[in-house]
Amino acid sequence: MFASLEALLSSVVDYAGLFPPAKLELQPAMANYAQYQTTPYAWMLGRFILPVSRLQEFEQLLPEKPTKWPLSIIMAGDVKEAIAQLQSLNNDKIAITSLEFPPLPPTDIEKILSSLSTEIESFFEIPFKSDFKSYLSVLQHTGAAAKIRTGGVTVDAFPSIAQLCQSIFAFAEAQVPFKATAGLHHPLPGKHRVTGEADSPVTVMHGFLNVIVLAALVYHQKLTLETALELLPESSSDNFQFTRDSIAWKNHQVNISEIAEARKRFFRSFGSCSFQEPIDDLKELRLLR
Template identity: 40%
Template structure:
């Protein structure tokens, strides 16, 4: 039985992004995969279906009713308009212009807007705008090349700033595995390898940061490579001498660290089972 604290951490955590690399399946297959996973006992970990707005009109007529029932996270640009008859729960956009953020929030409400920030942009105005408008931030945590993975200090800086500003966030790309380790960067057996951030690391680091952990320790949580140092019970989770109650994890997930996009729902679950965390 999955412990209550791990269930709190993983509940609706994984937004399915099967259209994107390295999986890059076609739209009918992605929808079929998502609907299949919604019917499994692991559906409690599944979040929204990630879809570029350019593909909304490409949904075949035979799948229109199915697509309309999907909770969507749409990737949009500043000039895109909400498509009719789709269940849009969130939108994701990339901009460093506060005026564009305001425009997106006004246009897409009541959907949650997440803005992918440039990690090198240190301006406080973007964080202040997100806080004012009730929007979220987004961080890219990987890709299909080694240079697409941000350094731990970059991820920690993002998490700590978001926690300080009380701005919720989501992550995207590269979080296929629970624990930080070296993995192949794509599904090709000849793919180069690199160190990939773990989704347990990222979201536990965020939960600890939300509840006041020092930045140095947040970075240590992010860099942890031994899953045995994360002890999940029904009461809470511990990492060395640091603890969070299950209710504290729920609060952090609800108010702060929302989800991450993954092109695979199978791979994270298989790894969790291999580690004995998911049954």
């Protein structure tokens, strides 16, 4: 495996097994996460995504291993009450590393930000059909991050190529980091069923390699919007070049230190209800063994 690919995909998949389309019960989702921690691909595994309402149930089901559970908590209901619940948590097996908030008005986000610890990463979901500028002006220079939905269980949940490209450029211009959630099960774009049901509709899903490579290039100002609109739908692995020290799409290249910086400061991760599917596809592309 190339070191550049490891830098690109390190801790990149936040496991969301509780959420559609997988929608597992808590115990099997936790068992999956524990098992993924033991595989050769554990370096790709990020946080376990858990609704704050299920934190007590989660504690009761905690197994002996892994010894630390990095959690990303989905916030809901009374934010002050939820934060107080998290602050009272006293369990050395749990590390709350991030909070994820549903779509809220920018004015509400501004109020919440003042009550959050800077030691825990916070993600605020921004709907595509909204005034991005008003959201980004609130998030700028706060250390908080954005969250965008890149898919779901219906065809209309998937943003267009233009919407996704424009949002990534907007985040880069505002210097606001972001994560993606849903719909990024596959490295490259392609037509897939939106759920595992036999009668599920089919749509073109975005590729996580395209999104992350695009984000790194945009962060380092190596890509125009016009060219990004060509990169995002790129479905041929032949146009991506992976070496030990760099990754390139056609003539646009980022080196390993630029990749690491973009992951640290810009594209943080993506939530997926499947961890195995991305790995299987990367193996098919011969990027993983």
